[in-house]
Amino acid sequence: MIVTDLRICDFRNLGLVHLEPNERFNILEGRNGQGKTNILEAIYVLGSLKSFRATVSREMIRFDCSQTDIRGVVSHAGNERVVRISIGERGRKVSIDGKSTRSLSDSLGQLTVVLFAPEDLALSKGSPSQRRRFIDRAVFNRWPASWGDMKRYEAALKQRNALLKQDASDDMLDAFDDQLAQAGGQVLEWRQKYLDLFAPLFTESLLEMSGGELDGRISYDSKLEQLDAPGLMKAFQQNRYKDRARRATSVGPHIDDLMTTFNGQSTRSYASQGQHRAFVLAMKIAEIRLLKEGLGQSPVLLLDDVSSELDAERNAQLMEYLCSDAFGGQVFLTTTDRSYVRIDSENSCFKICNGEIV
Numbered sequence: 001m002i003v004t005d006l007r008i009c010d011f012r013n014l015g016l017v018h019l020e021p022n023e024r025f026n027i028l029e030g031r032n033g034q035g036k037t038n039i040l041e042a043i044y045v046l047g048s049l050k051s052f053r054a055t056v057s058r059e060m061i062r063f064d065c066s067q068t069d070i071r072g073v074v075s076h077a078g079n080e081r082v083v084r085i086s087i088g089e090r091g092r093k094v095s096i097d098g099k100s101t102r103s104l105s106d107s108l109g110q111l112t113v114v115l116f117a118p119e120d121l122a123l124s125k126g127s128p129s130q131r132r133r134f135i136d137r138a139v140f141n142r143w144p145a146s147w148g149d150m151k152r153y154e155a156a157l158k159q160r161n162a163l164l165k166q167d168a169s170d171d172m173l174d175a176f177d178d179q180l181a182q183a184g185g186q187v188l189e190w191r192q193k194y195l196d197l198f199a200p201l202f203t204e205s206l207l208e209m210s211g212g213e214l215d216g217r218i219s220y221d222s223k224l225e226q227l228d229a230p231g232l233m234k235a236f237q238q239n240r241y242k243d244r245a246r247r248a249t250s251v252g253p254h255i256d257d258l259m260t261t262f263n264g265q266s267t268r269s270y271a272s273q274g275q276h277r278a279f280v281l282a283m284k285i286a287e288i289r290l291l292k293e294g295l296g297q298s299p300v301l302l303l304d305d306v307s308s309e310l311d312a313e314r315n316a317q318l319m320e321y322l323c324s325d326a327f328g329g330q331v332f333l334t335t336t337d338r339s340y341v342r343i344d345s346e347n348s349c350f351k352i353c354n355g356e357i358v
Contacts, residue, residue: 001112001297002330003043004080005073010062012038013355017058021330022078025347028334035355036334038233040115040302043332046085047111047300057087062102077296083110096215108144112291112299116284118309124279128257133269135258138287139194142294145349151187157254165244165247169315170240177236180252180268185229187253195220195258195302201289206262209317214262216279221259223251277314288329298329305334307341 008017019026028036044052045060053061061068067088074081085107086093089162093100094107101107115137125132130246139146160176199218206216225232235251236243243250260267260279267279292298301322321327323345335341338349351358 001074001076001300001305003046003072003296003300003323004045004075005071005282007069007071008039008042008068010065011042011060011068011070012062014042014062015355017355019350019357021332022346022348024332024345025343026330026332027338027341027343027347027349028067028332028352029349030352031336034352035353037304038355039352040304040332042070042301043072043111043112043300044115044302045087046070046083047113048137049085049094049108052115052117057092058089060087072111081099081110083107086237107336108140108147112290112295113302114141114284114291114299114305115302116301116306117304118306120284121277121280122308122311123251123283124271124276128255131258132256134252134283135191135194138198138290139190141287141291141299143190144192146187146190149183149190149327150259151254153180153183153187156183157249157252161248164243164249167244173240175231180249181229181232181236184232187220188227188232191253191256192220195235198286199279201286204283205285206278209278209282209285214275214278215264216267216282217261218283219259221257262306273310274314281310281314281318288327292327292329298327301327301329301331303331303333305336307333307335310314329352 001060002023003021003168004023006017006019006021008014010016017035017039019039030036041051041053041060051060066327067086069083069084069086071084074083082097084095095101098111106129119130123134124155137151140150156176158177158191160180162172163173163176195218202218203216206214220227224235226232226234236340239250262271262275262279267276271279271316287297306318310318319342322331323343
């Protein structure tokens with residue numbers, strides 16, 4: 001799966017950007033604040049229909065413009081599709097080969113992208129919300145159909161929390177508890193299904209990376225006694241008094257976490273900085289491997305200045321993997337200096353200045 005042609009119009013500080021990307025490595029070089037990450041974000045939006053950093057659509061539209069437009073030609077298994085997304089004040093519109101989709105979800109899966117950004121390096125030691133975001137993005141990439149279940153859970157959770165703030169009756173909460181439990185049960189099922197496939201690949205990747213020194217494990221961490229809809233319903237009822245006092249839902253997928261250990265010890269408590277980096281790198285490689293197994297081809301990888309954040313050893317391991325036939329996919333990466341990127345494979349370098357390719 002690769003992007004063979006990319007046009008971005010009025011996205012953040014980008015005016016009109018046209019790229020004919022290399023099928024392997026695409027290096028976006030430029031000083032900070034010139035628009036390199038904006039190009040990565042636009043590609044991410046084309047594949048995921050959402051940003052990895054904007055909270056509202058308006059943030060993605062260039063100042064004094066009414067909408068932004070992203071168009072990409074995507075080649076997958078010998079077939080080419082033209083995917084286009086327009087974002088304006090009235091929402092988002094998506095078309096495939098010139099035909100508007102009936103719903104946003106109909107376009108999911110046309111382009112699969114994996115993001116590796118500096119904030120990902122805190123995955124193994126950061127907040128639970130970072131790890132929830134990681135697994136939900138990974139689940140979505142592997143099974144785009146999960147998107148609807150994730151959105152239903154978010155909406156039901158928002159409604160239940162609003163009722164708690166309004167001191168709604170028990171009868172009213174009972175009705176919404178059932179909706180939330182059913183939606184949450186689906187989210188839990190997706191996450192567990194993903195971890196069953198992901199965990200052994202992660203362990204294998206970390207062992208290879210550490211020369212057999214780090215036996216890493218990853219598992220689901222929840223307050224629930226049962227990881228399903230009945231378990232959620234029981235937890236909502238048991239915690240209702242506490243939820244009323246807090247005016248928020250205290251149990252469920254929205255507060256769950258991933259537990260990581262190495263050699264039987266807690267990663268968060270005992271891992272060194274280098275071990276944390278190895279952990280995160282193994283997580284990303286396992287994510288890519290799992291996607292390649294499912295798609296038959298590697299996803300498009302977006303690397304946002306990660307080389308400058310990794311130590312020399314981990315950076316060399318990452319580049320070795322990306323240059324290998326085991327990956328063999330397309331990469332877009334940003335850097336302030338081309339010389340920082342040690343790539344022997346075929347590549348193209350695009351210099352970015354003030355939102356333009358120069």
